[in-house]
Amino acid sequence: MGSSPLPEWASEPCIMGIDEAGRGPVLGPMVYGCLYCARSFQKTLASLNFADSKTLKEEKREELFEKLKADSSLGWEVDVIDPRELSAKMLQRVKINLNEISHNSAIGLVSRVLNMGVLLTEVYVDTVGDAEKYRIKLSERFPGVNFVVAKKADSLYPVVSGASIVAKVTRDRALRDWILDESADNMHRNFGSGYPGDPGTKAWLDHHMHPVFGFPTLVRFSWGTCTPYFKDIVEVIWESDKLEEDGSNSNGGKRQLKLSNVGFTRNKKKSEDIESSGKGRCKFFQARKLELVANF
Amino acid sequence: MEEEKSFRVSPPESTIGGGGGVTGTIDLCRRDPSSAVDLTDRVHLLPCSIKHDGPCPVSHYFKPRDLDVVVDGSSVEEAFFRGRKLQGITVPLPEGYRGHVLESKKSGKGKGFGNLGRGRGRGVQTVGFSRAEFRNLTYWNHDIVPSSDDPLVRSFHWFSVADALHKPVTAEEMSSTSTFPD
Numbered sequence: 051m052g053s054s055p056l057p058e059w060a061s062e063p064c065i066m067g068i069d070e071a072g073r074g075p076v077l078g079p080m081v082y083g084c085l086y087c088a089r090s091f092q093k094t095l096a097s098l099n100f101a102d103s104k105t106l107k108e109e110k111r112e113e114l115f116e117k118l119k120a121d122s123s124l125g126w127e128v129d130v131i132d133p134r135e136l137s138a139k140m141l142q143r144v145k146i147n148l149n150e151i152s153h154n155s156a157i158g159l160v161s162r163v164l165n166m167g168v169l170l171t172e173v174y175v176d177t178v179g180d181a182e183k184y185r186i187k188l189s190e191r192f193p194g195v196n197f198v199v200a201k202k203a204d205s206l207y208p209v210v211s212g213a214s215i216v217a218k219v220t221r222d223r224a225l226r227d228w229i230l231d232e233s234a235d236n237m238h239r240n241f242g243s244g245y246p247g248d249p250g251t252k253a254w255l256d257h258h259m260h261p262v263f264g265f266p267t268l269v270r271f272s273w274g275t276c277t278p279y280f281k282d283i284v285e286v287i288w289e290s291d292k293l294e295e296d297g298s299n300s301n302g303g304k305r306q307l308k309l310s311n312v313g314f315t316r317n318k319k320k321s322e323d324i325e326s327s328g329k330g331r332c333k334f335f336q337a338r339k340l341e342l343v344a345n346f
Numbered sequence: 347m348e349e350e351k352s353f354r355v356s357p358p359e360s361t362i363g364g365g366g367g368v369t370g371t372i373d374l375c376r377r378d379p380s381s382a383v384d385l386t387d388r389v390h391l392l393p394c395s396i397k398h399d400g401p402c403p404v405s406h407y408f409k410p411r412d413l414d415v416v417v418d419g420s421s422v423e424e425a426f427f428r429g430r431k432l433q434g435i436t437v438p439l440p441e442g443y444r445g446h447v448l449e450s451k452k453s454g455k456g457k458g459f460g461n462l463g464r465g466r467g468r469g470v471q472t473v474g475f476s477r478a479e480f481r482n483l484t485y486w487n488h489d490i491v492p493s494s495d496d497p498l499v500r501s502f503h504w505f506s507v508a509d510a511l512h513k514p515v516t517a518e519e520m521s522s523t524s525t526f527p528d
Contacts, residue, residue, distance in 0.1 A: 134426055134429075137426070137429030137430070137431075138429065141428075141429050142431075142489055232406055233406045234403055260407065261398070262396065262402050262407075263403075263407040263427070263428070264428050267426050269429075271430075284398040286394050286396050286397070287397075288393065288430070289394065290393070290488050290489060334507075338497055338500045338503065339498075339501060340504060
C-alpha cells in the first residue's frame, strides 16, 4: 500500500482526500481510504475526472483504482475496519459510536501518512457528524495541517473522489473475498451488497439467522437492521448490562443505539437470573461467587 | 488415588419454596463407558445468561483464537458472541478433581433434580448420572482483561481450603501434636 521509498514529490507541500465506503451496510467491513499527492499535481488530478464513485459501475471503479495505483505521482492508504470490531466497539461497556469510530479511522490515516514523512498541508474530508466540530477536532490533533470538512466532498474535490474509489474498491474486494468464520452447514456467500434494502442481503440474513448465535460475525450486530430479525431470538442477559442499569454508567447523554432495540432486554430482569445475591454466606464465598446448591 | 464413585445429594433442612426434596445419589461413573464424552477444552463459561437449554452447534459458531498475550502465566484468547468481544483464559481443574456434566435421571431432557417428589422408597435411589467429563474450563470476560482476580479463579481457592478443612488427620499428625501445654 502506498509507495515504499518516499517519492520526491512527498517533500513538497501535499494534499490529501479521505472518504469512506461501507458505512451503511449491515454486513462486512467499513473502509476508510485516502489519496494524496503534491499540491502541484492537483490540476492533473482534476483532469482524470473520477466523478462520484457511487455512480460508476464496479468494473469501471476497479479500472480506475488500478490506474491510481499505477500512477507514481499518487499515494494511497486504507483502514479496513472489520465488522467484528464495529460490533465490539459499539457494544462495549463504554460504547464507542460509529461517528467516533469514523473520526478515529480518518485520524489514523492522516497520522500514518505524516509518519511516513509526507509533507501534508491540506486534507479534505467528508462531514461525519457536525462539520465544524469535526474540523476543530482534526485541527487540534494536527496543528500544522489545514482541514476542509465539507458535505459531498467527493464531488467537490478530486482528491476525495479518488479516495472514494480507493475505499469503495477495497471494500468490494474485501466483501467478495470474505471467508466466513463459521463452519455450519448450509451457509453460503451470496450476501448481495450488504445494504439493508438489498433483497439478496435480506434473503441472506433470513437464511443465516440462528436463535442462539444470531448471525455470523460478518454481520454488524450493533446495526438497527438486525432488530426485526432478533424478534424471536433466544434471550441473553449480560452481566455488563446489568451493572449499567444500576446507574454506574458514564455514558450519560450520548445517543446510542439502545440495546433493547437489538433484542437485548435489560432492566426488568432480577439479578438472580445471572447470579444469586450471596445473602447469608460468609465473605469468602460471596467474593468468589460460590453458593451451596440445593436444587439443580 | 481412589476415585469417588458417587455423591449423595439432599435438600437442606429449610428450603424456600417448600420441602418435598429427595435424598439421592448422583452416579459419577459412566453409565455406558462407550458413550463417555470428554469435554476438556470445550467447556466455556460466558459472562451472560443464555435463556436456552439444549443442544447447540457451539463449535460451528464460537471460534476462540489465541491472542499473543499472557496474563498470570495463562494465554489469553479472544472470541465473539452476539457481536460482543470476549477475552478468556483456560483454567485447569486441580489435580484430583474432575468436572462433570450431570443429567437428572427423572427426565432425560435435563429438567433438573430438585423436588423430585416425596420419596417413597426406603433405599437411596440414583437420581442422576454423569454424561460427560472435563478437566479444564475456559471462562470469558466482556471488556475486562482476564486476571487471577476474576471470580472463577478465586473460587478455585475453595479446593485448597476444603482440603485443609476436610482431609482426614493421620495418626502421625495426631501424635505429633501435644494436647496439654505444660
